Amino acid sequence: GMGIAMLLLSPLLTGIVVLASVATFFYSRTAARITQKAFTIQQQELGSLNTQIEENVSGKQLVQLFDHQQDTIDRFNETNARYTAAAYRAQLFSGVIGPFNNMTNNFAYLLITFAGAVAILRGGTSITLGVIFTFLIYLRNFTGPINNILNLINTLQLSLASAERVFQVVDAEPEKDAPNAVELDHTAGNVKFDHVSFAYDGKTEVLHDISFTAHQGEVVAIVGPTGAGKTTIMNLLTDLYPLTSGSITLDDHDVTQITFASLRRLVTVVQQESFLFTATIRENIRMGRPDATDAEVETAAKAANADGFINQLPDGYDTMLSENASRLSQGQRQLLSIARAFAAQAPVLVLDEATASIDSNTETDVQHAMNRLMQQRTSFVIAHRLSTIRNASKILVIDQGKLIESGTHEQLLAAGGFYA
Incomplete structure (x- = not known):
């Protein structure tokens, strides 16, 4: 103006x-x-x-x-x-x-x-x-x-x-389901990796031509040196990373064509480093299945051998955790992560060094509980301890991003190769 x-x-x-x-x-x-x-x-x-x-x-x-x-x-x-x-x-x-x-x-x-x-x-x-x-x-x-x-x-x-x-x-793009993604309500747990390769930057491959099949109820152990690509394989199963080439199927359904929500309800992962949120112990365990009742939460904690130390806390299952449960030991935090997996009741289970932070006596109890958990479920176990993997249905040996050996513990020992 x-x-x-x-x-x-x-x-x-x-x-x-x-x-x-x-x-x-x-x-x-x-x-x-x-x-x-x-x-x-x-x-x-x-x-x-x-x-x-x-x-x-x-x-x-x-x-x-x-x-x-x-x-x-x-x-x-x-x-x-x-x-x-x-x-x-x-x-x-x-x-x-x-x-x-x-x-x-x-x-x-x-x-x-x-x-x-x-x-x-x-x-x-x-x-x-x-x-x-x-x-x-x-x-x-x-x-x-x-x-x-x-x-x-x-x-x-x-x-x-x-x-x-x-x-x-x-402005970061959130995860989006594929245009024709299907909602899976249940799965038998048959997993197939078919010539899978992966590169974080799209150029330098960290996984090269990985192929194997895991049938319902099998326990598949994945072993190899640190940085060989074991955890990356399981991250591809849960579709956290986009495949470079090949395919991964769950009951003949390509995992990239399954909705993220349903895929991750069917596959439960216990990570190597446990993470607990600022909430009660009960709420942290219930993250595995939000509609789990209090009785089911406590049953899951007992199965994971976490019930004992939880009841010793001032408020038991209603104890509020903060700062990633810094008051608990690393082993106790891992037990709660395992209890979360028990509560989820998913047909496919991934244990990524889940017992690495647990003492030998506790590991024995947890191993028995895990054996019960693995029944009728397809389980992938990433571990270095022989006691954890020797009874697996199949052992996959990964080195430098390649699948170099596979078989049972006895077969691989008899072969006298990298695993032995």
Whole structure:
């Protein structure tokens, strides 16, 4: 509105304002690009600093045990210095935009006053002293909101840099079922890997041409060196990663053509590193099957040999866990994860080093419980302990992403190969 009023009042003086506005626009746009990069670097360094603080506070005891206090302080100071430098550059660049705009506006006031004065002295124009005063008032109203925005440019750029990092998460594509995905209510548990290969980056394969079949009720042990690809095989079974080539079927249904919800109801995984949520023990176990009754939850805990220590806690099954159950030992946390699998009652079971954190005496009890759990179920056991795998129906030996041997414990020993 002020712009239109100024144009009607004096096209000549408005032309001066347009020239000043164009100069401000191009300078601000160039400066904004520079400050945007500077603020992005600042936020990245701030993220690194926060991560380092969180890790050092959480791992305080480990830092002390390995006498890394000074090293930790030095690394913090180094990261903090980078953050300070990035913040200084960002604030420096952004802080110039507002003053430059004010200077341009003041220069425009001088030109308008000078041009108006010359026009009045020469005469023959519609410009009068009153027009100049009115025009300057209009100009101040015209540039006021722009000045306010440009003076806040550092705040705006910081917000944009922060928002960019948030939107990377917000804009991430969620899992979507295949267009013709089927809902499976039950499965016999027949699993087939047919020439399966996989690469995280689409180029360097970590699994090469894996083929095997697991029939209903079989216990298939997967063994091999650390990093051979054992856990990756099971992540492909649950469709956590997209296949590079080959196919995986569950009762002749391609797992990529089964809805995620139904596939993961039919396949239960006990991971190597247990994770418990901030909730009661009962609620954590019930995650395996949300509609499980209290009696079924307690039965699952007894089957996993977790009932004993749970009842020793102040509130028993209603004990609230926090910070990933830091009050419990690693073995106790793993027992709750196993109890969660018992509660799920899925026809396909994956045990990824599930007993690695349990003492030998407890492992014996859990092994008996697992044997009961595995009955009439297809089970995949990833383990290094001989006691866990020697009675498996079939043992798959994985090395460097390849299936190099398969057979029973006795057959593989007799072959005298890598397994032996």
